[in-house]
Structures are given as structure tokens and as C-alpha cells.
Amino acid sequence: MKKTLLACAAAFGLVAGLSGPDLLAQEGPIQPGSSTVARPRKKADSPTQPVETRPVEVQAPVEQPKIPSRLNKKKEDTVPADVTFKAESEVVTVDVSVLDNQGNPIPNIPKGNFRILEDNVPQTLTQFSMTEAPMTVALIVEFSNRYQSYWSYGWYETLQAAYGFTQTLRPDDYMAVIAYDLRTEILADFTNDRNKIGEALQRLRIPGFSESNMFDAMTDTADRMSKIEGRRAIVIITSGIDTFSKLTYDKTRKLLQESGVPVYSVGILQLVRTMAESRGASMIDFLQGDNMLRTFAKETGGQAFFPRFMGEMPGAFAQINNALRNQYSMGYSPTNQARDGKFRKIAVQLVNPATNEPLRVTDQKGKPIKYTIVAKAGYKAPLPIQ
Incomplete structure (x- = not known):
């Protein structure tokens, strides 16, 4: 009986010796023929530099958030009356083609010559580029x-x-x-x-x-x-x-x-x-x-x-x-920020900013070119945020 107790105690001592750093030191799969039990280090085997031991951190179970409903809603879950949400201003993008009477695009028109109106109200361009995008x-x-x-x-x-x-x-x-x-x-x-x-x-x-x-x-x-x-x-x-x-x-x-x-x-x-x-x-x-x-x-x-x-x-x-x-890509933040879901008309014009008159486009010989502006007729305003 004593021998059995001593054998169990010895086995327990071997298992108990597998503490923090020695377990961490065993990386990767066990090679064939290697021992499945690590030998505890003796003081003589330890390196000259002290080994820093870190306690094993056990993470507490994370409490999953509850699905809000009228039945389990707490007082602290409600939004205070003095908190307001401000919706970001919408940006309307418009791709515009300017074509001559042969259907060829007219490039290199400056931003200042374009004017966009929404429901007959002039808008300020915040984006403008002419790129051959994918x-x-x-x-x-x-x-x-x-x-x-x-x-x-x-x-x-x-x-x-x-x-x-x-x-x-x-x-x-x-x-x-x-x-x-x-x-x-x-x-x-x-x-x-x-x-x-x-x-x-x-x-x-x-x-x-x-x-x-x-x-x-x-x-x-x-x-x-x-x-x-x-x-x-x-x-x-x-x-x-x-x-x-x-x-x-x-x-x-x-x-x-x-x-x-x-x-x-x-x-x-x-x-x-x-x-x-x-x-x-x-x-x-x-x-x-x-x-x-x-x-x-x-x-x-x-x-x-x-x-x-x-x-x-x-x-x-x-x-x-x-x-x-060959399209001009431009955008603006509409002056009408109402979220009413209504259709708003868009008109794109080419003007001379100095005289506010329609822009006159000429060819290399100075002859006027009749041009056509191609752009969408409007867009549907977003609906209110629910």
C-alpha cells in the first residue's frame, strides 16, 4: 500500500512540475521518439539570466449584449433627451459629357465654366475632375x-x-x-x-x-x-x-x-x-x-x-x-437638405463667369462649335432616417 502511495506521489510530482514557462517552451508538434513529459529544471540547469514568469491570465466569459426590446430595455439604455443626432450632408455626384456636333467629347473645360442648378437654385461645386476612370x-x-x-x-x-x-x-x-x-x-x-x-x-x-x-x-x-x-x-x-x-x-x-x-x-x-x-x-x-x-x-x-x-x-x-x-465628374452638397424623397431636377450649364452668359466654344480656327451637354435630369432625395 505504501509503495502504491509513493508511486502516485511521484507521478503527481512529475505532472505538477509542468508549470508556466516549461509549458510555453514546448512549441509545435511533438517529434517522434521524444518524451511526452517534460523534465522540471533544476536550479543548476537554469540560465544565468533570471527567467521572467508571467501568471496565466484567465479571461472571464464575455457577456453577450441583449437584443433590445420593450420588455428588457433598461433606463440607462434610453437616449437622453438632450442628445441630438446630426445627419451628414448629402453629396450629389453628376457625370457630364460635353460633345460637339459630331458627337466627339470636348475636353479641358475649366471648373469655373460649369454651373449646376438644382430646382433652378445654383449650387456650389465641391468636387470636379476629368479622369478616364474604370x-x-x-x-x-x-x-x-x-x-x-x-x-x-x-x-x-x-x-x-x-x-x-x-x-x-x-x-x-x-x-x-x-x-x-x-x-x-x-x-x-x-x-x-x-x-x-x-x-x-x-x-x-x-x-x-x-x-x-x-x-x-x-x-x-x-x-x-x-x-x-x-x-x-x-x-x-x-x-x-x-x-x-x-x-x-x-x-x-x-x-x-x-x-x-x-x-x-x-x-x-x-x-x-x-x-x-x-x-x-x-x-x-x-x-x-x-x-x-x-x-x-x-x-x-x-x-x-x-x-x-x-x-x-x-x-x-x-x-x-x-x-x-471622357466625362467630367463633379459633385455638390445641395442647398436643400430636406429628406423628403422627392425628385429634384438638375440642370448643367456652361457659362462665362465674367459675363454670366453662355460659354462660347471655338475650334482651332476660331469658328464657333455647337455643343451638347449630356447629364442626368435629376435624382430622388433620400428619405428621413428611421
């Missing part, structure tokens, strides 16, 4: 067979022009390819891989349905892109005619304006109008489609193009690329 573009293509029988050859020419536009992407640009007929399909989500974008366009071969849900395709895409920061745009190749969307035209206009994403439209009906009319298509439908595309572009700060011949297709995409690459 861009995120959604290419939406109508892929219904509604007009395919009229221009099957022209369809492939259009895709070829669109493919040329995708090749202007830079390494830090992103693009998505989206097709629609009676439903919307993402053929390639946002990527900077040109091969994936080209493969997506190659899938647009034989359309299956004659219906078109243009409104739904545009608003769904704009909603996704509204959460993306930086320069962005929607480029849509379409007839401008919608036959299957859940949304109405007015609702689509409102949602596109609120998204803040400019829309660049390339209408295709000019190319097939003559043949389509000869087969009973309505001229009213064509005119309505053109007007809708113009409205979407104007109100969002984009442009609308209606090529009459296939040879004009590449030029339309080239102008879109130039407009997106």
Missing part, C-alpha cells in the same frame, strides 16, 4: 424573333459591332452581357474577361420567342447596378418595343431615374422599318419605341442612337465609348 457596363441585347425574319443578315452585323465595342474594354473595366425575349437571361455576369464576354455573344444565334420584356430587363439590370460604385452605364440594343413586361412605361422611367445609371440606347428598327412596314407592322409602334428610348437616355444622362445603315453601327458604339471615357 467603368462597369451592362450590355443588354433584345433576342426575340419578332423582327428576325426581316433582317437576319443585319442581326449578325449588329452583333459584330457590339463585339467590337466589347473589345474596347480595358483591364480594369467590367461588363455583363444580358439577353431578353419574354424573360431575361444573364449570359455573362460582370467580368473583365473578354473571352467570357465573347462567348456570351456567340450564344445569340437562334431566338426562340417573339415576345419582348424590355422594361423588366432594363429595370432589373439598373437595380443591380445601383449598388455598384464608380462609373457605370447600360448599353441596350433594342427595337424599343415592349410586349411582355410586368412594369409600365411610366414606372420604368421612374425606376431608371432613381437608379442613377445612364442608359445608352442603340435602336435597330431604323434598319428594318421599310421591310417591316410592308408586312403590316405599325408605324406608330416604331415611333413610340424611338421616343421611349430617347426619353430613357435623356433622363438618365445617356444618349440614344438610331443607325439608318449597317455601316453606321460601329460609329454609334464608338461614340458611346468616347462619351463614357
